[in-house]
Amino acid sequence: xxxxxxxxxxxxxxxxxxxxxxxxxxxxxxxxxxxxxxxxxxxxxxxxxxxxxxxxxxxxxxxxxxxxxxxxxxxxxxxxxxxxxxxxxxxxxxxxxxxxxxxxxxxxxxxxxxxxxxxxxxxxxxxxxxxxxxxxxxxxxxxxxxxxxxxxxxxxxxxxxxxxxxxxxxxxxxx
Ligand code: GDP
Ligand code: MG
Numbered sequence: 001x002x003x004x005x006x007x008x009x010x011x012x013x014x015x016x017x018x019x020x021x022x023x024x025x026x027x028x029x030x031x032x033x034x035x036x037x038x039x040x041x042x043x044x045x046x047x048x049x050x051x052x053x054x055x056x057x058x059x060x061x062x063x064x065x066x067x068x069x070x071x072x073x074x075x076x077x078x079x080x081x082x083x084x085x086x087x088x089x090x091x092x093x094x095x096x097x098x099x100x101x102x103x104x105x106x107x108x109x110x111x112x113x114x115x116x117x118x119x120x121x122x123x124x125x126x127x128x129x130x131x132x133x134x135x136x137x138x139x140x141x142x143x144x145x146x147x148x149x150x151x152x153x154x155x156x157x158x159x160x161x162x163x164x165x166x167x168x169x170x171x172x173x174x175x
Pocket of ligand 1: 024038
């Protein structure tokens with residue numbers, strides 16, 4: 001290629017969802033291959049970059065975490081603007097994080113561009129014995145809202161790679 005760029009695609013991915021559901025841990029697991037100990041999971045930067053290869057094409061993912069703003073409901077339009085994809089995360093062991101999803105969807109409708117690809121993620125599947133949200137219920141909800149659905153464990157690294165790769169594939173398809 002004659003391009004000066006070191007990638008074929010660049011996508012901005014933004015994680016949203018209640019505080020405590022594991023957004024930062026998902027980003028850390030994917031970009032750094034680690035699960036941060038304790039509660040000190042805040043990245044402290046606006047975004048992380050990871051480049052993946054899909055069918056021979058370099059796909060650069062710019063991944064934005066919410067770094068605590070979700071606690072104060074102060075996520076603004078600028079955060080959603082130009083997002084190609086949203087990872088809407090809840091915690092399968094926390095019914096409340098699932099019940100808040102319609103609120104998050106209203107924000108998406110209000111602030112995101114209407115081509116945005118949204119995937120619903122149920123995190124913490126390693127805590128199966130504490131599950132409060134049945135998989136079928138979440139799948140039905142996702143389908144009713146035209147969202148993809150995946151269950152993950154940032155702790156055990158279950159489906160985390162798949163989450164970002166599936167999303168990248170979908171974004172290429174829609175590009
Ligand atoms: P955020 O507020 O959405 O960014 O959530 P964090 O990534 O800071 O995680 C909140 C808490 O959940 C921390 O104590 C993490 O260790 C824990 N956590 C995150 N992901 C998982 C997971 O997949 N499994 C388990 N068991 N705990 C997790
Ligand atoms: Mg966080």
